[in-house]
Amino acid sequence: MSTIKEFLIRVEAYAAISEQSVSTLSRKLLNDGKGIARLKAGGQCTLKTLSTAFTRLENYERDLLGKDNVNMTHLEHLEAEAIHIMREVVAQCENPVMLYSVGKDSSVMLHLAEKAFYPSRPPFPLLHVDTTWKFKEMIKFRDRRAKEVGMDLIVHINPEGLAKNVGPFTHGSAEHTDIMKTQGLKQALDKYQFDAAFGGARRDEEKSRAKERIFSFRTVQHRWDVKNQRPELWNIYNAQVKKGESLRVFPLSNWTELDIWQYIYKENIQIPNLYFSEKRHVIRKDGALILVDDERMPIGPDDTVEEKMVRFRTLGCYPLTGAIESEANTLPDIIKEMLLATTSEREGRIIDADSGASMEQKKEEGYF
Amino acid sequence: MSHHDDLIATDVLAYLNVHESKSFLRFITCGSVDDGKSTLIGRLLYDSKQIYEDQLVIIEKESKKLGTQGDKVDLALLVDGLAAEREQGITIDVAYRYFSTNKRKFIVADTPGHVQYTRNMATGASTADVAVLLIDARYGLQEQSRRHAYIVSLFGVKRVVLAINKMDLNNFDQSVFNAIEVDFRKFSENLGFLDITCIPISALNGDNVTTLSNRSKWYKGPSLLNFLEHVDVDQNSFEAPFRLPVQWVNRPNLDFRGFSGTITSGIINVGDSITVSPSGKRSKVKEIVTHGGNLKTACENMAITLTLEDQIDISRGDMISTSDSPTAQADQFQAHILWMNEKELFPGRQYLLKTINKTVLASISNLKYKVDINDFSEVADKTLGLNEIGVATLVLSAPIAFDAYADNRKTGSIIIIDRQTNETVGVGMIDFALRRSSNVVWQDLEVNKLIRAKQKNQNPALLWFTGLSGSGKSTIANLLEKRLLDLNRHTYILDGDNLRHGLNRDLGFTKVDRVENIRRVGEVSSLMVDAGLITIASFISPYKAERQMARDLLGDKFFIEIFISTPLDVAESRDVKGLYAKARAGEIKNFTGIDSDYEVPENPEIEIDTTKLSAAEAAEIIVKYLKDNGFLSGYDL
Structure with missing residues (x-):
């Protein structure tokens, strides 16, 4: 009888996949350890018995199929978590925005936003706080990506800073960063009255970030009160704010640098070419290799412009971002280099190097 | 990062493949101030090669400055983040740490252990699958450790590792280890842990942390890291019922209406029948939409968008x-x-209560007792202060869909938000729903029809289905009852099947018997309506007079006549039970429509034309009638 034949074929297939013996299955399906052996030998059974056994087998097959799916990889977990966070913000907040800094973390965040709301477009604009000292290539990349994704892009430059011609060479890195970046960001958030802003910060970047909430509350003055953070349990996020108060939301909180790179590789996410090594014109300043990105770069009599194979591990203002000498010009090579590196990624940034608690102070004052 | 993995240098693509298929584990570490918790995490990061050289240089410098570990590197400095705690040498908030091996990526919630920081530990425990409890071998099981074990069990962590630390100070004395293990197992008998693993370690020197130590040859179990790499935490999720809390309605254009959310348990397949809470509406899954393409099946933890076969109204806050x-x-x-704010809980005050996807007003109506966290005894009190745990009754402004916390951590948890400050002031784990009946005192009231009905959150009625044999009465009545059950209503169906076999066994199909049959049905229905039930009577009931008799018995207010209108030729062509054929053949006498009359109702409350409507649509029309006429209070909440 053909149904018995089909049953036996499926039992054997299931036994092989599930690594169970046929007699075990026989017991489970027919309440009789020798039942299947008898059927194989040409034995018969009632239609009712066969139908019951079929139903049980189908349940087992479904279980097995499902179990394969249950084993999500860590990247799938992280992706789902970030999507959940983004959807929560859109559902709970009135006027969210995504801070887009053009770096690799922003690229991942943008990609996740496309996924979270698909087939809709992400229902919020992108905001870039431009210090006017970003790498030229970053600006090109930014404009192109915003157009491709079809999202509105708001670019804000601190008008007072612009009027005073603030820059790292004239005002020093600390003042430049404060005026053009920190103050600029606050201005933009106030101007557009955003009640939530996505940021691409990760908890593994720096010690003080390890305790930052995913939904991180900011006062009307944009201050972060470390000791008075809202408890954050399960995946229930409290996004209640009063007028003028806001939230910084970090969907990548639980990602590490390796996760970011691995995800870029797996999902084939676009990142600026600056991450890839090529021949670039650089000057050595205080031990760091600085790209000659435009004519504002002061080149003294002792400075020599060299052409070197370099790339960048993080992207910021070009005068404050040191390049590394490298031959890595493919993603796997970059990842390989990152894995074999012996210094952490923020080391190239001048802002962390001051003292252990510096970042924490900066954050209390409103730095992202 | 000094991942000393040969694969990186030789074949980075192979390395990436290995790391792409890693699994994922979240665990919490708990311990008292000097148990060495930060040192242990520092050790895990250090030994799993997650520390950059520049970080290490800074730590080395600071270690010398602080002098806490003599000349050795103080690994605790790697994890103690904030300035305040670095000065005090203690951890004061929850910090999340990340490391990975070839098998797994780990997220560690590093939480402080002192009494006043219960809330931080609760935060870490709420998402953890495993808890690592640190015990200082010199002092054994302290009050603090008991408290930590209680909190992690309360927050649903089922697997515990007892890391008995500082074993180097007693030269790995097995008797010390055994005594603590026995103590703990006895103490935690009632905490509901599925699995307890005890490991003798020295976080300072790394014994049994990532590799087994030769100083404790008597110990036959896994190293801590080995345990964490292999512990299976996914095994229950699959069999749990499917839950999708709707976060956001995805409406890019008029042609697409999807419901986005993260699956909190179970699996879903295209074609599965779904029910939406609280509306009780049903449909089938049409598509499982993701950016990477539609799926056939989706399971717990996946963030997806569902589309359904039917256009039904679903919004954020609903549960599929x-x-x-x-x-x-x-x-x-x-x-x-668990109360988390300096301002104490005010019973009776309105707070915002938030579930994973819904926010409603709520008050704590009654604090049954407070838990003394030192001996877990129940203490009577009127309020809860910061870090205090109690059992209380919550009254909400609208119903929410939920599961008991013991069954599902994600759909059984709530947070409580102060309406003035918007701070999260408390969190809760739902034990069970209370029916009004179980706690409200009725003794001083006369129990009557309306009070019985109110207890069921409904107005009782008799829904009288009349129509030819084969017109579809029973089919529609059964669907209607299921719908009402989904809406949490109390119902009962009376039909030929359950009455003719018992109460009316003595009656035949003559006109006299038919009249008596309907009279009895009317009386039984009347009792059921008096009991507060929405009663459905499904009978051919061909004669006007008898239907009027039933109406008179119940009163107009409680009687809803539903005429299932199907032309005789249609009913006969369906002939589900083969009765028409027999009647035509003369085998059945007095068959309505053949040789006995059916008197069409003149003014039924509802008339259903089964040639135009499906049974489900008919049931929906009746539910709408009940809703519009106030029989289902709270339907729309």
Whole structure:
């Protein structure tokens, strides 16, 4: 009888996949350890018995199929978590925005936003706080990506800073960063009255970030009160704010640098070419290799412009971002280099190097 | 990062493949101030090669400056983040740490252990699958350790590692280890842990942390890291009922209406029947939409968008379940509450209560008792202060879909938000729903029809289905009853099947017997309506007079006549039970429509034309009638 034949074929297939013996299955399906052996030998059974056994087998097959799916990889977990966070913000907040800094973390965040709301477009604009000292290539990349994704892009430059011609060479890195970046960001958030802003910060970047909430509350003055953070349990996020108060939301909180790179590789996410090594014109300043990105770069009599194979591990203002000498010009090579590196990624940034608690102070004052 | 993995240098693509298929584990570490918790985490990061050289240089410098470990590197400095605690040498908030091996990526919630920071530990425990409890071998099981074990069990962590630390100070004395293990197992008998693993370690020197130590040859178990790499935490999720809390309605254009959310348990397949809470509406899954393409099946933890076969109204806050196991819904609960704010809990005050996807007003109506966290005894009190845990009754302004916390951590948890400050002031774990009946005192009231009905959150009625044999009465009545059950209503169906076999066994099909049959049905229905039930009577009931008799018995207010209108030729052509054929053949006498009359109702409350409507649509029309006429209070909440 053909149904018995089909049953036996499926039992054997299931036994092989599930690594169970046929007699075990026989017991489970027919309440009789020798039942299947008898059927194989040409034995018969009632239609009712066969139908019951079929139903049980189908349940087992479904279980097995499902179990394969249950084993999500860590990247799938992280992706789902970030999507959940983004959807929560859109559902709970009135006027969210995504801070887009053009770096690799922003690229991942943008990609996740496309996924979270698909087939809709992400229902919020992108905001870039431009210090006017970003790498030229970053600006090109930014404009192109915003157009491709079809999202509105708001670019804000601190008008007072612009009027005073603030820059790292004239005002020093600390003042430049404060005026053009920190103050600029606050201005933009106030101007557009955003009640939530996505940021691409990760908890593994720096010690003080390890305790930052995913939904991180900011006062009307944009201050972060470390000791008075809202408890954050399960995946229930409290996004209640009063007028003028806001939230910084970090969907990548639980990602590490390796996760970011691995995800870029797996999902084939676009990142600026600056991450890839090529021949670039650089000057050595205080031990760091600085790209000659435009004519504002002061080149003294002792400075020599060299052409070197370099790339960048993080992207910021070009005068404050040191390049590394490298031959890595493919993603796997970059990842390989990152894995074999012996210094952490923020080391190239001048802002962390001051003292252990510096970042924490900066954050209390409103730095992202 | 000094991942000393040969694969990186030789074949980075192979390395990436290995790391792409890693699994994922979240665990919490708990311990008292000097148990060495930060040192242990520092050790895990250090030994799993997650520390950059520049970080190490800074730590080395600071270690010398602080002098806490003599000349050795103080690994605790790697994890103690904030300035305040670095000065005090203690951890004061929850910090999350990340490391990975070839098998797994780990997220560690590093939480402080002192009494006043219960809330931080609760935060870490709420998402952890495993808890690592640190015990200082010199002092054994302290009050603090008991408290930590209690909190992690309260927050649903089922697997515990007892890391008995500082074993180097007693030269790995097995008797010390055994005594603590025995103590702990006895103490934790009632905490509901599925698995307890005890490991003798020295976080300072790394014994049994990532590799087994040769100083404790008597110990035959895994190293801590080995345990964490292999512990299976996914095994229950698959069999749990499907839950999708709807976060956001995805509406890019008029042609697409999807419901986005993260699956909190179970699996879903295209074609599965689903039920939406609280509306109780049903449909089938049409597509499982993701950016990477539509799926056939999706499971717990996946963030997806569902589209459905039918256009039904679903919004944020609703819960989609498979129809075979829909969520419960209620507006009164008993819950365990942990208070997290300096301002104490005010019973009776309105707070915002937030579930994973819904926010409603709620008050704590009654604090049953407070848990003394030192001996777990129940203490009577009127309020809860910061870090205090109690069991209380919550009354909500609208019902929410939920599961008991013991069954599902994500759909059984709530947070409590102060309406003035918007701070999260408390969190809760739902124990069970309270029916009004179980706690409200009725003794001083006369129990009558309306009070019985009110207890069921409905107005009782007799829904009288009349129509020819084969017109579809029973089919529609059964669907209607299922719908009402989904809406949490109390119903009963009376039909030929359950009455003719018992109460009316003595009656035949003559006109006299038919009249008596309907009289009895009317009387039984009347009792059921008096009991507060929405009663459905499904009978051919061909004669006007008898239907009027039933109407008179119940009163117009409680009697709803539903005429299932199907032309005789249609009913006869269906002939589900083959009765028409027999009647035509003369085998059945007095068959309505053949040789006995059917008197069409003149003014039925509802008339259903089964040639135009499906049974489900008919049931929906009746539910709408009941809703519009106030029989289903709270339907839209």
